[in-house]
Amino acid sequence: MARYLITGGCGFVGSHLADALLLRGDDVVVLDNMSTGKRGNLDASVRVVEGDVSDPDAVSGAIKGCVGVFHLAGIASVAYCNEHWREGHLTNQTGSVTVFEAAARAGHIPVVYTSSAAVYGDAGAGPIAETRPTRPMTAYGADKLGSELHGSIAHGVHGLSTVGFRPFNIYGPRQDPSSAYSGVISIFNDRIGRGLPVTVFGDGMQTRDFVFVADVVSFLLAGMAHADAAAGQVFNICTGRTTTLLDLIGILGRLHGITPEVRHGEARVGDIRDSLGDPARAASLLGASAHVPLEKGLSILLGRD
Ligand SMILES: NC(=O)c1ccc[n+]([C@@H]2O[C@H](COP(=O)([O-])OP(=O)(O)OC[C@H]3O[C@@H](n4cnc5c(N)ncnc54)[C@H](O)[C@@H]3O)[C@@H](O)[C@H]2O)c1
Known part of the structure; x- marks a missing residue:
């Protein structure tokens, strides 16, 4: 049984990921400040640490004994981040750096994290591949892009395996x-x-491009499974429809x-x-694709x- 930390695990995507990890026999620890997440989204067996992802002590405490981190904690609302600029930045970018640093110090534990398709800004029509220039138009998008840059630094400077994902529009229960x-x-x-x-x-x-939450979970798991081979890279999570x-x-x-x-x-x-989104890169490098119509x-x- 392997133990994984999910930051933001009481939220929509994180709780589905926790279910999938438990189902395959893994152990899950969640770090969440409960700002939008709910304890009731998770199975009772999950240990929940209440704390802030931008607090180094909280993250390094929660990470102990884990073999991997799924960093999903974030303020997911573009509008909220525009209205609460600094608060959004603290969670969405400083939180990412805090997780990368804690994972590196804890023995180079791989980190899979959620960026967002918001990094592309208004990229126009046609499938958007990861090579498309990034032009975030919001504080949220800027902080997600900043997190990607730090994810790449985490790999290049600190030798940490980080794999970033740019989900398009996720939907599903919870x-x-x-x-x-x-x-x-x-x-x-x-x-x-x-x-x-x-x-x-x-x-x-x-x-x-609407992508079902169970498909999103399978991309995140594939990212962790290929964390060394895909280290320092980012992938779309999308259907291509x-x-x-x-x-x-x-x-x-x-x-x-x-x-x-x-x-x-x-x-x-x-x-x-x-x-x-263009789903080709995740399909070819991670073997991940969205199946649910x-x-x-x-x-x-x-x-x-
Ligand atoms: N839902 C989407 O369509 C979508 C699209 C692209 C990217 N994302 C990203 O995926 C991730 C998960 O999104 P979601 O839809 O599950 O959102 P969500 O709001 O349901 O979950 C986010 C979780 O993070 C927690 N959280 C927020 N700030 C925190 C902090 N400072 N410290 C600790 N925990 C904190 C919340 O309480 C919540 O449980 C986010 O990073 C989001 O930006 C989501």
Whole structure:
């Protein structure tokens, strides 16, 4: 039995990762400050250390006895990070450096961490490969890119195996629909399920690459399995399939058996029109790819599968 530390493990993605590790017989320790995470997302067998990922003592305490770290703690909301610039920076970038340093000092324990597709900014149409220039447009994206740079330094200067991931739009059970900062699928699904109208900003023809949380977990596990071979690199987590917001609303409507009422608000300044990832690098170097089609993932989200 190997023990892994998951920072941010009480959150949406981290709790699914914890389930997968437990299922294969591993032991899990979680470090979380409970800002958005919930203890109830995790199995009772998981040891939860309440603390901040930017606190070196908390991280080095939690890391003891672990063979690998999944660093997922983050303030996942772009809007929140724009409004709380320094706070976001402390968690999203200083937190990453804190984890890398603690892992290096604890004996070069490999670190798999979540960056974000936000590092690309508005990269335009067409599949975005990891070689596309990065142009973050938000504090969140800047801190994620900063974390990647430090991840590469961790490898180049300190010999630490770090593998970064740039998830596109993740969805699945346990994504909190009550948060104004939550993902579009959980918000639309919640409103359509309650028969409420949904608001799209602009014409609704914006496109996104929606990836189901179980697929995300398989990318993260593949990153850890190949941590030495892939050290210092970053990979997209995406499907390579594109969906417009109006299509998404249509699918959710079908699954709920209703025709949703769509309201159009003003297009939001800074909103990205198209976001589609190229999954080739993770497939060829890590053997990881997304398998769950959107309809299937949504039906699991609705508890129908
Ligand atoms: N959900 C997405 O679509 C998406 C897309 C790209 C990247 N990501 C990244 O993936 C990671 C996980 O995202 P998620 O959707 O599960 O978010 P989440 O909010 O559900 O989980 C984040 C967890 O981190 C914890 N946390 C926040 N600040 C902390 C701090 N200072 N110290 C310790 N713990 C802290 C929260 O309490 C929560 O449990 C984040 O780094 C996020 O930026 C998510």
